[in-house]
Amino acid sequence: MSTLILTLVIGVGLGALYFLVASGLSLIYGLMHVLNFAHGAFLTLSAFVGWGVAQALGADTWGGFLFSILVGALVGAVFAAATELLLIRPLYERHIEQVLVTVGLSFAAIALFEGIWGTDPVTVAGPAWLVQTTPVLGASIPNKYWVLIIAAGLVLAGLVLFLKKTRYGTIIRAGVENRAMVTALGIDVRRSFTLVFAIGGAAAGIGGVLAMHAMTYVSAHLGSTLLIFAFIVTVVGGLGSITGAAIASVLVAVLQQVANTYLGGTGDFIVVVLLAVVLLVRPTGLMGRKA
Numbered sequence: 001m002s003t004l005i006l007t008l009v010i011g012v013g014l015g016a017l018y019f020l021v022a023s024g025l026s027l028i029y030g031l032m033h034v035l036n037f038a039h040g041a042f043l044t045l046s047a048f049v050g051w052g053v054a055q056a057l058g059a060d061t062w063g064g065f066l067f068s069i070l071v072g073a074l075v076g077a078v079f080a081a082a083t084e085l086l087l088i089r090p091l092y093e094r095h096i097e098q099v100l101v102t103v104g105l106s107f108a109a110i111a112l113f114e115g116i117w118g119t120d121p122v123t124v125a126g127p128a129w130l131v132q133t134t135p136v137l138g139a140s141i142p143n144k145y146w147v148l149i150i151a152a153g154l155v156l157a158g159l160v161l162f163l164k165k166t167r168y169g170t171i172i173r174a175g176v177e178n179r180a181m182v183t184a185l186g187i188d189v190r191r192s193f194t195l196v197f198a199i200g201g202a203a204a205g206i207g208g209v210l211a212m213h214a215m216t217y218v219s220a221h222l223g224s225t226l227l228i229f230a231f232i233v234t235v236v237g238g239l240g241s242i243t244g245a246a247i248a249s250v251l252v253a254v255l256q257q258v259a260n261t262y263l264g265g266t267g268d269f270i271v272v273v274l275l276a277v278v279l280l281v282r283p284t285g286l287m288g289r290k291a
Helices: 002-032 039-057 062-091 095-117 143-165 167-184 189-215 222-237 242-262 267-281
Strands: 133-136 139-142
Touching: 002 039, 002 139, 002 143, 002 189, 002 222, 002 242, 039 062, 039 095, 039 189, 039 222, 062 095, 062 189, 133 143, 139 143, 143 167, 143 189, 143 242, 167 189, 189 222, 222 242, 222 267, 242 267
Parallel strands: none
Antiparallel strands: 133 139
16 A cells, blocks of 8 residues: 555656646647757756756755755746747747757757756755655655645646736637637737746746756756657647646656556656547647637
8 A cells, every 4th residue: 555655646746747747748739839859958958057056055045945946947937038039939820940940959959958957867865854755655755746746736836826817818728729810810829829838838947957856866867858758748748738737747757656566667668658549539739729
């Protein structure tokens, strides 16, 4: 029983990490129809800068940990906004070129990060509490997963409040539902594109800093590794649906962990099977809209 509880909580915690990355991907595609393969670069840069900030302020202190998360969110937002303004905006309605430029940026970013911080993973330390455990129904749950769950919950709540309670959020939500109609009403949804990219980058930045603490290392390939599962989550949940991304994140990660624990480490295979089933049975995803 304790093994099952541990597996489920770790799965939910890992799902929280997937959501932090996938939420931005889903929101960006929902409004802008841009598949951003450079999203992992936002995460990786935020992780490296966050690591540097934590080292400067005290890696084992809560102040350094929390401030590194804030800095990571800011770095991710700025990097994402700059990407939209300089690379994506000139290529709207040219989807092939958009994909190519984001793929190119992703590879270039990895090479740049390896040139600056090296090719070997850098070990990361944080507050001692993160590596300790909390007993739950006989299972010892690593505290770092509680932090991931809380962070994802706060980001999800913040996104929902922003989308439902603010003017820009209403425009973005309407643009996701029916971009042509919003444009016909005289509202230029493109003004919101940079903001959407920045929000997605900030969420990825938070995920990057928390990912390096969860995995206890940071490397130039951290973002690209997580991006694979984030894309799977985005497709399974439904492109453009934040709710779908949240549900799919937990579903994918829990299935992955259960399979790794009870089915001989076949978690990644089970996730790919789930993706194939969803694409065959419901191509729009769990919460996606029909075209």
